Amino acid sequence: MSNVNFQLHSDSYGRLVLTTENGERHEGVTPVRAFPIAAPDEGLSLVNYEGHEVGWVDRIADLPPAIGRLIEEELASREFVPEIEQITEVSSFACPSTWQLVTNRGQTELVLKGEEDIRRLSQTRLLIADSHGIQFLVRDLTQLDRQSRKLLDRFL
Structure with missing residues (x-):
């Protein structure tokens, strides 16, 4: 268990409130992942409404x-990155x-505006942006079925 040098609670408005060990209080704190795709559970910054870091996890x-x-x-409540499990059809x-x-x-369906909206994050991981700005994740290309990989290969 790491040493946590702050307290955190939700106020009556549903906002996160961080209180440091010296009693400094920060309302409306937002957690931000340092590495949202590669290491989502490691390295979180807690920032105040002005965007300044007031805590680290x-x-x-x-x-x-x-x-x-x-x-x-x-x-x-803030993140929405659906993971693609299968590509059934491409128009x-x-x-x-x-x-x-x-x-x-x-x-669901996504509209791909151009090949540049497919970003390779690693050898097996992709992030695909649709025309509405929603990010879709392919966590591991090798885990997709053969037809899905074949369809995706036409765009890579």
Whole structure:
């Protein structure tokens, strides 16, 4: 268990309030992941409404459960990055094209404006932005089925 040098609670408006060990109080604190894709549970900055860091968390798992829960709930309310599990259909291999997907949040579609909206994060990880700015994650290309990889390869 790491040494936590702050207290965190939710006020009556649902905002996070951080109190440092010297009694300094910061209202409306927002957790921000340092590495949201590569290491989502490590390295979180707690920033005030002006964007200044007022706290740091090495690992969520090392926090007292109540504080960890508050941070996780706040992150979940702001983050929406569905993971692509299967690409079932692509309207065209020319852009823009409409993709039919199965994600960890259900079936949906995305409109790919151009190949430049597919970003390779690592050898096996991709981030795909749709025409509405929603980011879709392919956590591991090798875990996609053969047809999905074949369709995706046409755009890479």
